[in-house]
Amino acid sequence: MWFIAFRQMFSKKKQTVLIFLGIMFGTMIYVIIAGTQYGMRDYLTEQLLNNTAHVIITGNERKIDPVDLRERFFPADSLVNWIIPPAGKREEARLENPQGWFERLSADPDVLAFAPRLSINAILSRGTLRHNVGLVGIIPERHVQVTSIGDYMLSGKLDDLKVGTNNVVLGSGVMESLGARVGQTILLSTGLSEPRPFKIVGVFELGNQQIDETLAFGHLNDVQGLNRTPGRVSEISISLTSIEMSQDKAHNWSLYSNDKVQGWEEANAAFMQVIRIQDIVRMVITGAILLVSAFGMYNVLSIMISQKQKEIAILRSIGYGPNKILLLILIQGLTLGISGGFLGLVVGHFANVYLDNIDLGFKIGKGTSLLISYRPDIYITAIVAALISTTVASILPARQAARLTPLEIIRSNL
Amino acid sequence: MAIVGEKVIKEFGNPPTRVLHALDFRIDDGEFISISGRSGSGKSTLLYIISTLDKPTQGRVLIDGRDPSLMTTAEIHRFRNTSVGFIFQFHYLLPELSALENVLLGPRNMSIWKEKRAYAMELLDTFGVADQAHKLPAQMSGGQQQRVAIARALVMNPKYIFADEPTGNLDTINGERVMGILLDINKRLKTTICLVTHEPDYAKLANREIFLSDGHIVSTADPGESAPMTTPS
Ligand SMILES: Nc1ncnc2c1ncn2[C@@H]1O[C@H](COP(=O)(O)OP(=O)(O)OP(=O)(O)O)[C@@H](O)[C@H]1O
Numbered sequence A: 001m002w003f004i005a006f007r008q009m010f011s012k013k014k015q016t017v018l019i020f021l022g023i024m025f026g027t028m029i030y031v032i033i034a035g036t037q038y039g040m041r042d043y044l045t046e047q048l049l050n051n052t053a054h055v056i057i058t059g060n061e062r063k064i065d066p067v068d069l070r071e072r073f074f075p076a077d078s079l080v081n082w083i084i085p086p087a088g089k090r091e092e093a094r095l096e097n098p099q100g101w102f103e104r105l106s107a108d109p110d111v112l113a114f115a116p117r118l119s120i121n122a123i124l125s126r127g128t129l130r131h132n133v134g135l136v137g138i139i140p141e142r143h144v145q146v147t148s149i150g151d152y153m154l155s156g157k158l159d160d161l162k163v164g165t166n167n168v169v170l171g172s173g174v175m176e177s178l179g180a181r182v183g184q185t186i187l188l189s190t191g192l193s194e195p196r197p198f199k200i201v202g203v204f205e206l207g208n209q210q211i212d213e214t215l216a217f218g219h220l221n222d223v224q225g226l227n228r229t230p231g232r233v234s235e236i237s238i239s240l241t242s243i244e245m246s247q248d249k250a251h252n253w254s255l256y257s258n259d260k261v262q263g264w265e266e267a268n269a270a271f272m273q274v275i276r277i278q279d280i281v282r283m284v285i286t287g288a289i290l291l292v293s294a295f296g297m298y299n300v301l302s303i304m305i306s307q308k309q310k311e312i313a314i315l316r317s318i319g320y321g322p323n324k325i326l327l328l329i330l331i332q333g334l335t336l337g338i339s340g341g342f343l344g345l346v347v348g349h350f351a352n353v354y355l356d357n358i359d360l361g362f363k364i365g366k367g368t369s370l371l372i373s374y375r376p377d378i379y380i381t382a383i384v385a386a387l388i389s390t391t392v393a394s395i396l397p398a399r400q401a402a403r404l405t406p407l408e409i410i411r412s413n414l
Numbered sequence B: 001m002a003i004v005g006e007k008v009i010k011e012f013g014n015p016p017t018r019v020l021h022a023l024d025f026r027i028d029d030g031e032f033i034s035i036s037g038r039s040g041s042g043k044s045t046l047l048y049i050i051s052t053l054d055k056p057t058q059g060r061v062l063i064d065g066r067d068p069s070l071m072t073t074a075e076i077h078r079f080r081n082t083s084v085g086f087i088f089q090f091h092y093l094l095p096e097l098s099a100l101e102n103v104l105l106g107p108r109n110m111s112i113w114k115e116k117r118a119y120a121m122e123l124l125d126t127f128g129v130a131d132q133a134h135k136l137p138a139q140m141s142g143g144q145q146q147r148v149a150i151a152r153a154l155v156m157n158p159k160y161i162f163a164d165e166p167t168g169n170l171d172t173i174n175g176e177r178v179m180g181i182l183l184d185i186n187k188r189l190k191t192t193i194c195l196v197t198h199e200p201d202y203a204k205l206a207n208r209e210i211f212l213s214d215g216h217i218v219s220t221a222d223p224g225e226s227a228p229m230t231t232p233s
C-alpha cells in the first residue's frame, strides 16, 4: 500500500506540497508562539516573589474605621458626623498568630515547605548616599524552598545571611545606586529607629530593574530586630505537595483566622489573566492554521477519491479489500501530517533558537534577547494537534473510499 | 469443478424489475464461454454475479461448490486476488504506475511481486508490449493499455478470467489480437474464460455461447467451429 500511496502522492506534487506546507506552518507557528509566550511567562513567574509558593498567607492591614472610632467617643445612636472622616492604616500588615500557623503547617502532611517573612520599608545609607528599599526578612533555608531567588545570585548566597548577625543581600540596582561592594558595611534604618550597621554578603539580579533597584533581603531575626518587632511575621509562603490543592487548602485555612489566605492563582490574579489571554491567543492562531490545512487536506483527499474511483474499483477487483483502500488514503494523509508536523517542529525549534540569539539591545532577565522556552510539552502539543487534525481530515475521506463497492463504480463508468 | 448457477434471479430498483429470470447454467473448468446478446439483455449483470462482484437477488451461484455470498470479505478478496482475473472494456490502469507496476499490483497485494516480476515481463513480452514496461499508461496507445490490463489479469495465474467487452474500445486489429491472447491462454493454461461480447464473430470463437435475450438464456449453443475442451453436462 505504501508504494501505491506514495506514487499517488508524488503524482500530484503541487497539492501534496501545499498541504505539507500548511501543516508545517501550523506546527511551526505553534512552537514559535508557545516558545516565546512560555519563555516570557517563565520569566515573569520568576519575578513574582512567591513564584513557587502555592499558598500565601498575609496579614490583613488594619484600616481605621470612622464609625468604630466615632462610637468610642459618642453613644452609638447619637447624631454625630465626621467633617473629615479619619482614614489610613492603624498598623503595618502582620499575621495575628504566626506561631499558630507554624504549628498547623508543620503538622500538615500536604505542606512541603513554608517560609515566613517580614516585609518592611527601610532606608539604606552609605556615606552621603541614601536609598529606599523594601527589606524582606527571611529564613534563607526556608525561603529557597518556595522561590527561585537562589538562581539569581550574582555573588554570595542567601545562606550567607545566617553567618553572624545583621547581614543583607541587595538587588544589583540597589548596589549601584549606593556605589557599594560586597563585604562593605552600610547603615539600615526603618526611619523610626536608629540606623544599624549591616554587612553586604550577596547581590542578586532578577533582570527586572524595578525589583533589582528596590529589594533587599535580610535574616528574619535581624529584620525583626531592626523593626523592633520580635516574632512578627507579615506573610508566610507555602508550597504544597501538589499545586492542584492550592485553592482548596487556601479556603480551608482561611477559616482558621482573620489572615488573608490565598492560593497561587488568586494571589497572582492579574498575572493569571495575562496567562489566560496568551493561552487563548495561541490556541486561536494555531487552531485556525491547523483547521485550514486540515480542510485543505480533506478537500484534496476527497477530490482525489472521486477522481480515482475507477482505480479504487480495479484495486478492489484485484483483491485489495476495503481495509487496504482505507489504508491507502490514510497513509497519504498521515504521511503528510506526520512529516509536515515534524518538520514544523524542527523549523519552529530553530526559529526559536534564532530568536533566542537576536540582541534586542535591552536587558530581559539574564540576557538581552527574547526569552524562549523549550519545554517538551510545547513540541508534544504541537505534534499531537497536527496529528489529530490530519487524522480526522484523512479518515473521513478514507472511510468514504473504503465503502465504495467496485460494482457501483464499474457500472457508473460503463 | 465448475461454476454453477441455480435459478439465478437478479432484480433492480423499486418496484423491482427483473433483469435475470431464474437462470440455470454451468461453466466447467477450462471452458471458454461467451455471453452474448443485445444491449440491455443482462450480459454484464450475469458476469458480475458469476464473478463475485455482485450477488443474485434469488437463487445462488456456486464456485467450486462454495457460495461467494456466504464468504467473508477477507475470503472474497483472497479469492479475487488468487483465482480471478478481470478485464473490462476500459482498461483501468493506475495512471501513476508504469505498465510493469500495474501488472504487479496483484502480486504486490500478496507480497510476492519480486517473484512474479520475471513472469510479468514474460507476459508483456508475449503480448508485444515488453518495450512499454516502464512507461506510464498515458504514454501508451489504447490497445497497448488493454494488453497490459490483460497481463495484469493473468499474472497471478488465475483459474478464471472474466472479461466484459475487452475489445469494445479497440480497432479490429487490436480486437483480434486480444481475442488471440484469450484463446491462447485458454488452450495453454487451461484458464476458464467468461467473455461478454456483442460481436457475433468473437462470440463464435468460444467453446460455447450463452445467448441472452431479455434476461433469459435462449441457447447455450456450441458455436461448432471449435470443439469444446470439456463437454458441458
Ligand atoms: N444498478 C442497476 N440498477 C437498475 N437497473 C440496472 C442496473 N444495472 C443494470 N440494470 C438494468 O439491467 C439491464 C441489463 O443491464 P446489463 O448491464 O446487464 O446489460 P448488458 O447486456 O451488459 O448491456 P450492454 O451490452 O449495453 O453492456 C438493463 O436494462 C439495465 O438498465
Ligand SMILES: [Mg+2]
Pocket: B043, B044, B045, B164
Ligand atoms: Mg454490459
